Amino acid sequence: MTNTKQKYILDLVTYILLILGAVIMITPFLWMVATSFKLPADQFTKTLIPNPATIKNFTDLFGTHLNFPLMFYNSFLISGLITVGQLLTCAMAAFCFAVVNFRFRNLLFTLLLITMMIPSQVTLIPNFIIFKWLHLIGTKAPLWIPAFMGGAFGTFLLRQYFLTIPRDLVDAARVDGASLLRIFWNIYMPLSKPALAALAIFTFQGAWNDLLHPLIYLPAVPNTTLTVGLAFFQQQITQGGKYTVLMAGGLISILPLILVFFFAQRQFIEGISLSGMKR
Amino acid sequence: MEYGLKPLGKERFWLLLLLAPTIIGLILGAFGSILATIVLSFMRWDLLSKPVWAGLENYTALFTNEKFYIALTNTIKFSAMYVPGVVIISMFVAILLNRKIRGITIFRTIYFLPCVTSAVATALIWNMIYGKDTGILNYFIQSLGGKPICWLCTNNAMLSVVIVNIWGAIGEGMIIFLAGLTAIPREYYEAAKVDGANGAHQFFRITIPLVTPSIFFVTLISTINAFQAYDYIYMLTRRSQGDSSVPVVVFSIYRNAWNFFNYGGASAQAIELAIIVIALMAIYFWMEKRYVVYE
Numbered sequence: 001m002t003n004t005k006q007k008y009i010l011d012l013v014t015y016i017l018l019i020l021g022a023v024i025m026i027t028p029f030l031w032m033v034a035t036s037f038k039l040p041a042d043q044f045t046k047t048l049i050p051n052p053a054t055i056k057n058f059t060d061l062f063g064t065h066l067n068f069p070l071m072f073y074n075s076f077l078i079s080g081l082i083t084v085g086q087l088l089t090c091a092m093a094a095f096c097f098a099v100v101n102f103r104f105r106n107l108l109f110t111l112l113l114i115t116m117m118i119p120s121q122v123t124l125i126p127n128f129i130i131f132k133w134l135h136l137i138g139t140k141a142p143l144w145i146p147a148f149m150g151g152a153f154g155t156f157l158l159r160q161y162f163l164t165i166p167r168d169l170v171d172a173a174r175v176d177g178a179s180l181l182r183i184f185w186n187i188y189m190p191l192s193k194p195a196l197a198a199l200a201i202f203t204f205q206g207a208w209n210d211l212l213h214p215l216i217y218l219p220a221v222p223n224t225t226l227t228v229g230l231a232f233f234q235q236q237i238t239q240g241g242k243y244t245v246l247m248a249g250g251l252i253s254i255l256p257l258i259l260v261f262f263f264a265q266r267q268f269i270e271g272i273s274l275s276g277m278k279r
Numbered sequence: 280m281e282y283g284l285k286p287l288g289k290e291r292f293w294l295l296l297l298l299a300p301t302i303i304g305l306i307l308g309a310f311g312s313i314l315a316t317i318v319l320s321f322m323r324w325d326l327l328s329k330p331v332w333a334g335l336e337n338y339t340a341l342f343t344n345e346k347f348y349i350a351l352t353n354t355i356k357f358s359a360m361y362v363p364g365v366v367i368i369s370m371f372v373a374i375l376l377n378r379k380i381r382g383i384t385i386f387r388t389i390y391f392l393p394c395v396t397s398a399v400a401t402a403l404i405w406n407m408i409y410g411k412d413t414g415i416l417n418y419f420i421q422s423l424g425g426k427p428i429c430w431l432c433t434n435n436a437m438l439s440v441v442i443v444n445i446w447g448a449i450g451e452g453m454i455i456f457l458a459g460l461t462a463i464p465r466e467y468y469e470a471a472k473v474d475g476a477n478g479a480h481q482f483f484r485i486t487i488p489l490v491t492p493s494i495f496f497v498t499l500i501s502t503i504n505a506f507q508a509y510d511y512i513y514m515l516t517r518r519s520q521g522d523s524s525v526p527v528v529v530f531s532i533y534r535n536a537w538n539f540f541n542y543g544g545a546s547a548q549a550i551e552l553a554i555i556v557i558a559l560m561a562i563y564f565w566m567e568k569r570y571v572v573y574e
């Protein structure tokens with residue numbers, strides 16, 4: 001057997017396996033899209049092309065009884081605040097760790113890295129008790145306030161990037177009399193846009209998709225997030241809800257992230273590689 | 280401490296301000312919380328009446344509590360299927376994608392899609408797919424001549440949930456493996472070819488050893504994720520009163536705290552979970568020293 005023939009067969013097998021896998025990966029999404037355009041009476045038909053197709057499931061979502069727009073707004077606001085908080089406070093700390101020389105720097109950084117290993121369940125109950133004591137249960141505050149207290153993942157990711165910025169820039173700015181804050185805000189932040197974008201996407205995605213925390217702090221429909229709302233609607237199905245409307249809701253809820261993913265795929269992938277490779 | 284700017288005069292104050300959120304977060308959010316959870320685990324408290332010191336009661340109760348035993352076994356079973364599943368499948372996909380074929384971006388996008396979208400939303404459709412009489416999965420099985428399976432009944436729910444969780448995680452694993460694979464220098468393979476090594480030889484002697492850092496990292500994060508898995512399990516198997524047909528430890532913690540107002544017991548379970556995870560991490564890092572090859 002010649003080498004080229006062997007390669008040809010191997011390529012063919014590769015394609016077959018990859019396409020088979022891709023079908024498994026994407027079928028649930030296609031099925032979701034298909035169902036969301038079907039008539040409620042056709043919700044269990046086994047066709048991928050809805051016939052007849054309708055957009056009534058989507059308009060139903062914006063009917064008053066579901067209050068879907070409010071949940072969408074809540075998810076957007078909370079995720080936005082969390083993203084701003086993380087970008088700002090993680091960048092602040094990352095700058096200190098990467099650029100400034102101060103006592104206890106290594107100790108503080110090590111402590112921060114250790115927190116990455118802590119399962120989040122351990123911190124859940126005390127946080128809940130604090131927010132209950134502050135009478136903030138049922139408000140959005142417990143969901144976004146912790147994001148303004150830095151975080152190991154974001155700080156680590158940004159620090160890695162800050163370390164790649166040439167130190168000559170800092171020295172030159174220092175000679176010109178620039179202060180610490182100026183160097184941070186006018187040199188490091190603008191130069192780190194790719195890393196900041198990657199972290200922003202990651203943080204927003206995590207916040208948007210979070211279920212456990214809203215379930216604890218904002219458990220009541222309708223003034224809650226999309227994830228809790230969708231879980232609630234799913235429960236209602238057994239009492240005569242429509243899968244078609246549920247799928248429309250699910251589709252709308254994932255659409256913003258899918259759009260971001262298509263436009264910023266590189267940042268997504270870079271974020272993972274950054275966190276994964278340079279440990 | 281050789282590198283770095285020295286803060287001058289007033290700048291010490293600014294430095295402290297820049298670090299303040301992180302320091303507060305470390306005290307309040309991380310280490311303070313752990314300490315508080317440990318203290319809570321020795322108490323009986325429903326947050327309404329006064330807390331009562333319970334000593335080791337919450338911990339001894341864990342040994343006799345059959346529900347917790349089931350939850351712990353479920354978490355371990357789940358991890359034992361999920362972690363190898365994610366590592367092996369995502370490595371396999373990455374190796375296929377690394378064969379310099381056409382359409383790599385399209386494949387990468389499709390495989391990564393479940394990592395972008397929320398588990399809650401995709402679980403809605405998986406719930407439909409798994410439907411016993413109405414789902415497409417059983418439709419396919421029946422059209423192939425098989426018997427319909429009750430995917431989300433108690434007997435099969437664990438496997439069904441593991442499948443969905445793996446489906447949702449291989450995208451991320453694949454990206455990490457791809458980064459590791461592309462970092463292997465081509466010359467290694469060319470040198471091996473000159474020495475007459477065949478494909479299998481190259482794979483086991485070059486590829487596998489050099490992707491051990493990726494294997495280690497994907498195993499590490501999959502394990503952390505497995506012990507915290509919640510979303511898909513909640514969406515696919517929950518029953519009334521916070522119960523589930525696949526109750527894992529996180530479920531048990533949530534249920535004890537927010538359905539039964541047993542915050543002490545829930546804290547003890549959280550601590551137990553943390554101890555298991557930390558012990559596993561210690562084993563992993565010990566194995567990393569022994570088996571992982573860094574260039």
